[in-house]
Every structure is written in structure tokens, then in C-alpha cells.
Amino acid sequence: MSEPLALAVDLGGTELRAAAVAPGGQILAQIDTPTDATAGPARVIDQIVALIGEVRARVPDMTFLGLGIGAPGPLDPVAGIAIAPPTLKGWRDVPLTAILSDRLAMPVMLENDANAAALGEWRFGAGRGLHSVVFVTVSTGIGGGVVADGRILHGQRGLAAEIGHMTITERGGRCFCGAIGCFEAVASGSALGWRADAATRPGDGSRLRALAGSGAVTARHVADAAREGDAQASALLAEEARWLGIGFTNLLHLYSPEAIVVGGGLSVALDLMAGGIAATIIERAMPAYRDVPVVAAALGRHAGLVGAASLVLEPGSTRIVEAA
Amino acid sequence: MSEPLALAVDLGGTELRAAAVAPGGQILAQIDTPTDATAGPARVIDQIVALIGEVRARVPDMTFLGLGIGAPGPLDPVAGIAIAPPTLKGWRDVPLTAILSDRLAMPVMLENDANAAALGEWRFGAGRGLHSVVFVTVSTGIGGGVVADGRILHGQRGLAAEIGHMTITERGGRCFCGAIGCFEAVASGSALGWRADAATRPGDGSRLRALAGSGAVTARHVADAAREGDAQASALLAEEARWLGIGFTNLLHLYSPEAIVVGGGLSVALDLMAGGIAATIIERAMPAYRDVPVVAAALGRHAGLVGAASLVLEPGSTRIVEAA
Numbered sequence: 001m002s003e004p005l006a007l008a009v010d011l012g013g014t015e016l017r018a019a020a021v022a023p024g025g026q027i028l029a030q031i032d033t034p035t036d037a038t039a040g041p042a043r044v045i046d047q048i049v050a051l052i053g054e055v056r057a058r059v060p061d062m063t064f065l066g067l068g069i070g071a072p073g074p075l076d077p078v079a080g081i082a083i084a085p086p087t088l089k090g091w092r093d094v095p096l097t098a099i100l101s102d103r104l105a106m107p108v109m110l111e112n113d114a115n116a117a118a119l120g121e122w123r124f125g126a127g128r129g130l131h132s133v134v135f136v137t138v139s140t141g142i143g144g145g146v147v148a149d150g151r152i153l154h155g156q157r158g159l160a161a162e163i164g165h166m167t168i169t170e171r172g173g174r175c176f177c178g179a180i181g182c183f184e185a186v187a188s189g190s191a192l193g194w195r196a197d198a199a200t201r202p203g204d205g206s207r208l209r210a211l212a213g214s215g216a217v218t219a220r221h222v223a224d225a226a227r228e229g230d231a232q233a234s235a236l237l238a239e240e241a242r243w244l245g246i247g248f249t250n251l252l253h254l255y256s257p258e259a260i261v262v263g264g265g266l267s268v269a270l271d272l273m274a275g276g277i278a279a280t281i282i283e284r285a286m287p288a289y290r291d292v293p294v295v296a297a298a299l300g301r302h303a304g305l306v307g308a309a310s311l312v313l314e315p316g317s318t319r320i321v322e323a324a
Numbered sequence: 325m326s327e328p329l330a331l332a333v334d335l336g337g338t339e340l341r342a343a344a345v346a347p348g349g350q351i352l353a354q355i356d357t358p359t360d361a362t363a364g365p366a367r368v369i370d371q372i373v374a375l376i377g378e379v380r381a382r383v384p385d386m387t388f389l390g391l392g393i394g395a396p397g398p399l400d401p402v403a404g405i406a407i408a409p410p411t412l413k414g415w416r417d418v419p420l421t422a423i424l425s426d427r428l429a430m431p432v433m434l435e436n437d438a439n440a441a442a443l444g445e446w447r448f449g450a451g452r453g454l455h456s457v458v459f460v461t462v463s464t465g466i467g468g469g470v471v472a473d474g475r476i477l478h479g480q481r482g483l484a485a486e487i488g489h490m491t492i493t494e495r496g497g498r499c500f501c502g503a504i505g506c507f508e509a510v511a512s513g514s515a516l517g518w519r520a521d522a523a524t525r526p527g528d529g530s531r532l533r534a535l536a537g538s539g540a541v542t543a544r545h546v547a548d549a550a551r552e553g554d555a556q557a558s559a560l561l562a563e564e565a566r567w568l569g570i571g572f573t574n575l576l577h578l579y580s581p582e583a584i585v586v587g588g589g590l591s592v593a594l595d596l597m598a599g600g601i602a603a604t605i606i607e608r609a610m611p612a613y614r615d616v617p618v619v620a621a622a623l624g625r626h627a628g629l630v631g632a633a634s635l636v637l638e639p640g641s642t643r644i645v646e647a648a
Contacts, residue, residue, distance in 0.1 A: 074612055132479045148484065154473050155456045155580025159612055162577040167570050167608065168491050169505075179573075179608045181493075246491055249503075253486040254578055256479025284491065284503045288398055288483055 006309035007055065007067040007106075009048055010113070013037050013087025016044070018051040020059045021309035025124030027302060029058035040090035041082075049103050066107035067100060068311030070116030070304040077158045080110045109311040113304050114161070115152050117263060117297075118145025120307025123314065125298035126261045134257040135297070136163060137264035138244065142184040146255050153255075164188070168246050183250075187243035189219035189266040196222045196236050208233055223269035234272075241273035245280020252281070252289040263297030270296045331379065331391040331430075332633035333372055334437070337361050337411025340368070342375040344383045345633035349448030351626060353382035364414035365406075373427050390431035391424060392635030394440030394628040401482045404434045433635040437628050438485070439476050441587060441621075442469025444631030447638065449622035450585045458581040459621070460487060461588035462568070466508040470579050477579075488512070492570050507574075511567035513543035513590040520546045520560050532557055547593035558596075565597035569604020576605070576613040587621030594620045 003023055010017040012035060019030040031054050036043050052067065072085035080097025082088070101108040111119065118127075118135035127133035133147040142164035146153040153160045164184030165177050173194070175185035185191060196217040200206045207230040211221040222240075225233035248260050262270050274294065282290050297303060327347055334341040336359060343354040355378050360367050376391065396409035404421025406412070425432040435443065442451075442459035451457035457471040466488035470477040477484045488508030489501050497518070499509035509515060520541040524530045531554040535545040546564075549557035572584055586594050598618065606614050621627060 132484075148472060149475070149478050151473070153477070153579075156582045156616070157580065157612065159580035160456075160472065160578065162580070162610065162613075165577045165610060166490070166574040167493075169494060171494070177610055250490040250574075253489045254484065255477075256481065256483035256486070258480045286486065286489060286501050288481065289486075292480070 004063040004065045006065050006312045007052055008305045008309035009069045010304045010308060011069060011071040013072060016047055016051060017305055018055045019305050020055050021306055023313055025306045029055050031055055037087060038089045041094045045099055052104060064106060066312035067104060068308035069110050070113045070308040071110060073112035075110060075112050075158060077111050077154060107312060111311055112158060114143040115145040116307035117303040118147060119152060119310045120299050120303035121261045121297050122147045123310045124306050125303060126295050127259055130258040132257045133259055133261055134251045134255050135261045138262060138266040139189050139264035142188050148255060166250060183247040187247055192222055192240045193218040206232060219266055226272050237269060237272055238276050241276025242280050245277045248277060248294060249281050249284045252285050252292055259292060260294045261297050262294060263303060267296050328387040328389045330389050330633035330636045331376055332629045333393045334628045334632060335393060335395040337396060340371055340375060341629055342379045343629050344379050345630055347637055349630045353379050355379055361411060362413045365418045369423055376428060388430060390636035391428060392632035393434045394437045394632040395434060397436035399434060399436050399482060401435050401478060431636060435635055436482060438467040439469040440631035441627040442471060443476060443634050444623050444627035445585045445621050446471045447634045448630050449627060450619050451583055454582040456581045457583055457585055458575045458579050459585045462586060462590040463513050463588035466512050472579060490574060507571040511571055516546055516564045517542040530556060543590055550596050561593060561596055562600050565600025566604050569601040572601060572618060573605050573608045576609050576616055583616060584618045585621050586618060587627060591620050
């Protein structure tokens with residue numbers, strides 16, 4: 001086995017993960033550590049360099065094509081600059097790829113975390129072999145990445161596919177972004193949890209409150225209760241499926257993907273919502289878009305890591321190609 | 325002048341237009357004729373061949389790179405097939421580029437009319453020199469085309485950028501597509517006309533009814549009355565600007581263009597709505613997207629024709645580039 005590997009880093013505000021990834025997407029070695037997110041970029045970059053050293057030591061005698069990094073946006077994927085990630089204190093216009101390619105003496109490529117996860121699912125997961133894929137994460141918020149005609153869709157400053165903040169309604173509470181009616185504000189796991197919490201009271205005898213104990217009802221409790229057959233939870237999931245279906249219909253009309261791949265925490269309940277999502281799409285999408293499958297992500301929390309690896313394994317698919 | 329030209333056809337359900345276009349986008353000869361839209365594809369293809377012959381006769385001794393065609397969707401731009409254009413009777417999976425390249429003995433390329441107009445504005449009009457542009461036509465309906473990272477965004481079967489049918493609200497009447505809350509159903513010129521018509525009554529003394537005479541009030545009357553300073557018309561345009569601003573904010577978040585270029589009939593009133601659109605974008609868009617200009621299209625009804633020409637003048641920008 002002398003085929004060169006990729007190194008990959010998934011830089012999160014909580015966890016820093018590094019791996020050695022084979023050309024087929026297999027993770028051959030992985031080490032995770034808490035991100036020292038409040039210590040500033042110099043310290044975190046030291047963490048990355050040290051972690052990469054440890055990963056390399058676990059796969060001795062291998063050669064490496066380079067390092068791919070998934071990091072929180074906003075960032076400039078072409079210039080390789082982390083602009084102002086809100087979860088990393090003190091980061092402001094950090095030329096991450098230049099610094100790390102200097103320290104590690106190898107090519108380094110950068111992509112935002114949602115796009116990295118989209119790349120992972122496209123290259124090695126549920127979107128494998130397709131040409132156009134929309135990847136949506138539904139958890140605390142809603143994020144996503146779009147593969148359009150065989151490339152990640154970047155747009156100006158890499159800011160395309162801010163899926164969670166498309167307006168789809170006048171209902172729901174104010175989104176953290178300040179607007180009303182964002183897809184995320186009505187269809188995220190948080191929004192489902194709020195609806196479930198508001199629909200129940202402590203001690204009301206509901207299955208949801210029994211699962212929640214003394215805490216708030218969350219999307220996870222709704223999914224668990226619905227899977228047990230609880231009618232109230234099933235109704236809440238049906239409403240959630242309808243919101244997701246409305247948003248997904250927009251994504252079909254706007255990007256015309258061959259599949260919508262759903263990841264994030266709430267994707268564990270995708271099977272329970274599939275019928276409701278499909279019914280909403282059939283009701284609302286124009287005929288040519290109705291047959292597009294909505295499928296669960298295949299790689300779970302590894303999507304971003306193997307997607308980051310694909311930045312160096314298959315670099316042509318991720319860069320802006322100039323018009324001829 | 326021996327630089328080769330492009331031939332271009334704008335195939336509409338009402339009008340068929342053909343032109344010879346210079347590499348800089350200048351139309352050197354143009355002939356229009358009513359489309360024989362009910363006579364079936366063979367007759368219309370004969371019309372195209374005849375019209376191209378006439379255009380060529382007007383620019384003698386020139387060489388031609390090929391023919392670019394803008395035609396109503398749905399169509400497959402890669403295979404060159406008109407799938408089922410609703411305004412052309414009897415057209416069903418017509419291999420238009422194969423037939424015409426055989427008849428004309430030159431390369432022929434096909435794009436849907438909205439994308440052709442987007443290409444025209446991008447290459448030769450208001451989006452010139454940019455890398456990512458969203459082109460929106462606001463008239464009877466709302467359509468559009470997206471240039472993303474230097475290429476037309478196609479998606480599966482070329483169906484991306486069906487901008488008019490993104491859901492943005494629960495308000496408004498049912499869209500012709502069957503859904504409620506489509507951007508087109510609340511923000512098209514038709515929707516503005518309906519609101520203006522519903523807000524007035526024949527003989528009510530309003531400026532709008534004075535302009536409309538015995539007919540219905542239309543978007544054009546609203547624009548004209550607002551330009552005269554009529555307060556009712558200005559209020560209707562302000563509401564229209566708000567709907568456009570909501571939809572445009574979605575387009576910013578989803579495609580992250582460097583500019584939104586607005587064409588179509590209602591773009592004549594864009595200057596009157598610019599303040600309202602900008603205020604809505606500043607209110608609703610996330611900070612990184614707020615500085616993107618919304619500008620009027622520059623080419624008017626010629627956008628589709630010169631865009632079709634650009635399919636053969638600059639073919640690299642319009643084809644799907646396979647991932648490396």
C-alpha cells in the first residue's frame with residue numbers, strides 16, 4: 001500500500017479532529033482533542049500541527065498528498081483565509097492555508113465545514129456518483145452545502161448555500177439572524193423542540209415530558225416518543241416534516257439536485273418523516289422535480305473529515321474553474 | 325473585419341428572432357418573424373433555417389463559429405433537446421441541436437431562454453466582468469438564471485434557478501403551479517397589477533383607474549402613476565419592493581452573487597423601488613450579503629439573443645465541466 005493518503009482536519013469550536021484518509025475515503029487513523037477555542041489562532045494552529053504529527057506517526061511510511069481542512073465560516077476557500085469564525089475567539093482574517101502549508105511543508109486546502117460535509121457525502125457517502133447534490137444538516141440550526149454540476153457551489157466569498165436563512169413563511173419566532181420566517185427558525189431541531197416544549201407542561205402525563213424528566217423537551221425526545229408510537233410526538237414530527245418539505249421544495253426548484261442528502265441530529269428521525277416530506281414535495285414542487293429522492297446522510301460525523309480529505313484527494317472538483 | 329461571428333436564435337412562443345452577433349456582443353444583423361407555434365417542430369425548424377439564411381445574406385463574406393439558441397424550457401442543454409416547451413405545440417423531445425447542426429453544417433448549442441438572458445447580461449450587459457450573478461426577470465411571472473463561479477448553474481436536466489417558484493410566504497393567491505406563497509405569485513408584475521386592480525374601483529377617481537381606462541389596472545399603470553407622484557401607486561410599489569426584497573434576500577443567501585440583475589417588464593420601475601428593495605435586504609439579509617448591488621438589466625429584450633450568441637462565442641463558460 002503505497003498510494004498516497006490525505007490528511008484531514010475538522011476544526012470545530014468544541015472539538016478538533018484530525019485523520020489520515022485513504023483515496024477511497026477510509027479513515028486509517030483519527031485523533032480528536034478539545035479545541036482550545038478561547039486561546040486564539042496561534043494556539044489552535046499549534047494544536048493542529050501537533051495533532052497532524054500524531055496522526056502521521058500512526059500511519060508510518062506513508063506519503064501524503066496534502067492537508068484538507070474543514071472550518072467554521074465565514075471563510076474564503078480560494079484565498080484560504082478564515083475570516084471571522086464566531087466559535088473561535090480572536091480569529092480574524094487568519095491565512096490558515098498559508099501558515100499550515102509552511103509549517104507542514106505540504107499543500108493545504110480550506111473549505112467551510114458545511115461544504116466539507118457536503119463534499120464528504122458526495123464523494124464517499126449518500127451522494128456518491130451524482131453530479132448535483134444538496135446536502136442539508138438539520139440540528140440546532142439548518143446549514144448546507146451544494147454540489148452543482150460536479151463542483152461545490154461557492155458564490156462570492158464562498159457564501160452560497162446559506163440554506164437555513166431562506167425565508168419560507170411569516171410564522172415562527174424571530175431567527176437568531178434577526179429575520180422572521182427563516183427555514184432554520186421553523187424547521188431546525190431546535191424549533192421542533194420548542195414546539196414540543198410549548199405543547200406540553202411538566203406533570204401533564206405526556207410521554208414527551210416523561211422522557212424529558214425535569215428538563216426541556218427536545219427534538220430527540222420527540223423522535224424517541226414518535227418511534228414508540230406516541231400520537232402527540234408523531235403529530236409534532238408530521239408538522240416538522242411539512243416544514244422540511246416546504247424548504248426542500250425550494251431547494252429542488254433553486255438547485256435542481258439529483259438528491260437531497262439530510263444529515264445532522266434530526267436525520268435520525270428521517271425515516272419517520274419521509275412520508276410527510278415526500279407528500280409535501282409532491283403537493284408543492286413542479287412535476288419535473290417531484291421524483292428527486294430525499295435520503296439520509298451515510299457518514300454521520302465523519303462527513304466533514306472525509307470531505308476535507310477530498311479537498312486534496314480530488315482537488316479539481318472543489319476549486320473555482322475559470323470560464324474558458 | 326474577418327473575426328468570426330456567432331449566429332443566434334431566440335425562439336419564443338410568439339416571436340422568432342435571429343441575429344448575427346460580433347464577439348463583443350454587437351448585433352450586426354437581426355430579423356424577427358412571428359413563430360408558427362401551432363404548426364409543430366418541423367415547420368418551426370424550417371423557419372429557423374430560413375431566417376438564418378436571411379441573416380447570413382445580410383452580412384456577406386463573414387465566417388461563423390456556430391449557432392446558439394435560446395428556447396423555452398424544459399430542455400436539456402447538454403443533450404441539446406427541447407423536452408416539452410409549453411408555448412410550442414407538438415414539441416416533445418426534439419433533438420434541436422442535432423437537427424440544426426445537420427441542416428446548417430455548423431456547431432449548434434442550446435440553452436433555456438432565462439439562462440440565455442442571464443448569459444447575455446453576464447457577458448455583455450449589467451453583470452459584465454463578475455464571477456457570480458443572479459439574473460431575475462420580473463414581468464408576467466418571475467424567472468431567472470444563475471451564473472455561479474463563472475458558469476451557468478444547470479443542475480439536473482438544466483432545471484436549476486426556477487426562482488419564481490420558491491415559497492416565501494403563506495400570503496397571496498394560489499400560484500399557477502398549484503402552490504401557495506411562490507415568489508412569483510406575490511412579486512410578479514401580474515401580482516402587482518392584481519393588487520392595484522383590487523385596491524381600486526372603476527370611477528373611484530384614482531389616478532390608477534384614470535390611466536387604466538375601461539380595462540384592468542396593470543403593473544405598468546402603477547409604475548406610471550407612481551412616477552407622476554401618485555401616493556396610492558407609490559404605496560403599491562413600496563409593497564412590491566418589499567416582496568422583491570424578501571425574494572432577493574433569499575437569492576443572496578442561496579447563491580451569494582456579486583450582483584442581482586433585474587430585467588423584465590417591471591424593471592422599468594426598478595429605480596422607484598430601489599430604496600424599498602435595499603431597505604428590505606438590509607433588514608433581512610445577514611451582514612455579509614447586504615452590500616450586493618441590485619441593478620437593472622442593460623440589454624433589454626436583446627439579452628437572450630446575445631446570450632445565445634455567447635454559447636458559441638465563449639462555449640467554455642456554458643458547459644458542464646467534469647470534476648477533475
